[in-house]
Amino acid sequence: MTSTRSSYDAVVVGAGHNGLVAAAYLARAGRSVLVLERRDHVGGAAVSARVFPGVDVRLSRYSYLVSLLPRRIVTDLGLSFLTRRRRISSYTPVGTGGLLIDTASEARTRDSFRATTGSDRDFDAWREFYAATARLAARVFPTLTQPLPTRAQLRRLVDDPRLWEEVFERPLGETVEARFADDVVRGVVMTDALIGTFTHAHDPTLLQNRCFLYHVIGGGTGDWDVPIGGMGAFTDALADAARSAGAEIVTGCEVTGIDTDGVTAEVRHSDGLAHASRVLVNASPYDLSRLLGEPAPPKPRGSQLKINMVLDRLPRLRDPSVDPALAFAGTFHVAESYEQLERAYREAASGTRPAAPPSEIYCHTLTDPSILSDRAAARGLHTLTLFGLHTPADLFAATPEQTRSDLVVATLAQLDSVLAEPIAGCLAVDADGMPCLEARSPVDLEREIGLPGGHIFHRDLSFPYAEQESTDPAERWGVATGRPTVLLCGAGAVRGGGVSGIPGHNAAMAVLET
Incomplete structure (x- = not known):
């Protein structure tokens, strides 16, 4: 699909969730809006996908939990989208026991602290x-x-x-x-x-x-909630809201440059040119420099390993007192004691793959089984999402595939060390006879969804304040780029990062003030 006109009030670069939020707000305010997306579908990192052949499970392939999304955005845009709170905050295996934090039972949590630490001191703290x-x-x-x-x-x-x-x-x-x-x-x-x-x-x-x-x-509570229907349900709802309000969304269309005279802007893309009063960029500041023809700043440094799995059944734990369905319903910590985290950081900072990679895991399907087809649910399938820490992009520079493979082996070995059985024996098998396991490094995230250096926040986060007051709308809303007609509307804005829609909302508010 190509655009039907060449001049708009606003052009949005990138149809990730923040770009769609901005487009929906502006279109609902009566502005003409064009959204240009390089990939053949909307959603950016907030998508769902059937990753494994013959396995009908809609995995949240990249981002996977929701914390920072304000309810007001859902309400303002009339989105059909819900999240569900997880009762279990976290479980951390310790020896043959573990620390279970149950938000619905203070007594249970206190008992778990006492059994793990030997006193009530840390629970009270x-x-x-x-x-x-x-x-x-x-x-x-x-x-x-x-x-x-x-x-x-x-x-x-x-x-x-x-x-x-x-x-x-x-x-x-x-x-x-x-x-x-x-x-x-x-x-x-x-x-x-x-x-x-x-x-x-x-x-x-x-x-x-x-x-x-x-x-x-996040959310005014700090809760990390599960998106009902998977992360793609959120961006599908956003795309529907933007289109219904009159925004034009063009996929398979790569933006190659942005020119501006300070009054209007011209967006060069693979289908031609688009002119606009404002350009809202749902890409990183690093990529924005390239689009503006400016020298690139230092590339951000992403640092994570994402592993998606589909299981025939949840694995048994070494801790017999906790049901795996409880332990994996919250955040399941592996090799994440304070000393282990520091040791892994020091190893990675010196250019060495961590010997005991820290990670955390959760099971979407324990809270929201709707991402399973009826057949997959009848088989008792479950998903596990593992997020590994302290794996900076430069570790992968020389041998990206081998390093990723080695890290997967080391990370799963740490998981196996707290299980009563190897995780490999619990993996489902796809239609090609392959285990249902997919790993993504910072290098993969840069190649697949355009995150520079694989940085999931586009760049390092900033505190949510300004040093001084400003009368400029873009500066007041934390979306300024130094170019009056070009605004950030992605995770690299002040108060960006995570699945929130906040930068998209704030960029739209800045435009509507001008």
């Missing part, structure tokens, strides 16, 4: 700390869909000097070590600071703090 982050979430999250507060304004809004210092001022490792005594408990806290981010507990740049903040404020 856990409850106090996450009560504080819940207050932080309730105060900060609503600001993400408002003009950027200044640093001073946000600090006054948080109104908790100790927590502000811990989250916004000092390396998170200092807080984790001061508040918690147990190595495993410290690790469970620290993982929220490392998802998709290559850093360590005492990084003086506070990159870990920024990542932690976004992981604990």
Whole structure:
């Protein structure tokens, strides 16, 4: 399909979820909107796919959980999309037992802390700390869909000097070590600071703090919810909303350049040219530089290994006291104690593949079986999504396929070490007789969905505030690029990252203010 006109109020580059959010808001406001997408389908990283031949399971292939999506976006755009909360927050195997955090049972969680750590100290510290982050979430999250507060304004809004210092001022490792005594408990806290981010507990740049903040404020609660129908259900609903409002979406059309005189812009693409008052770019700042013909900044450094699996059955645990259906319903931590995380970081930072790669796993189908066909459900199939940490893109530079293969073997060996049976024996087999396992490294993510360096947030996250107030709409909404007619609407915007729709919303609000 090609566009039917050449001039628009707005051209959106990229039909990932943020680009679709921006298009839907602008079209509903009566603006003419063209969305150009390089791939042959919409969704970007927020898609569902039948990955394995003959296995009718719609996997959330890249992104897989929802935390930061404001309910107001779903309501504003009239989306038919729901998420479901996970009762089990996490399970971490420890010896022949494990730490189970059950959000519906404080008594059960306390007993698990006591059995794992030998006292109530860390449970009490856990409850106090996450009560504080819940207050932080309730105060900060609503600001993400408002003009950027200044640093001073946000600090006054948080109104908790100790927590502000811990989250916004000092390396998170200092807080984790001061508040918690147990190595495993410290690790469970620290993982929220490392998802998709290559850093360590005492990084003086506070990159870990920024990542932690976004992981604990989502939805105003910090919950990480399961998208009903898979991640593709969200972007399908967004595409329907944008089209229904009048936006034109063209797939299989690659944008090759953007020219602007500061008043209007011209977008060069594989089907020709499009002119617009504003261009909203749902690509990384790194890729935007290329489109503008500017020198490229340093490439971002992604750091994760994603493994998708379909199982005939859930594996048995070494811990006989916990049903696998509980353990895998939340976040299942593997090799993620505080010391293990630090050791893996040091190894990867020195250019060596971590000997014991840390990872976390969850099972979508335990919370939402709708991604299974009737036949797959009758067979008792389940999905497992594994997200590996501390695997930076440069580890794969020389031998990407061999390094990925080696990491998969090492990562699954760590998983096997806490199971009562090898995970390989639980994998379903596809129509070609192959095990249902797919792995994606940062190199694969750059090649397949255009994430520079495989960075899932487009670039390192930033704190959600401005240093000073501005009257420029793009700066006020955190979507400025330095070019008045070109705005960021993707994960690389201020308050970007994750599956949120927030940058798309904010870019649209900036356009509507002009």
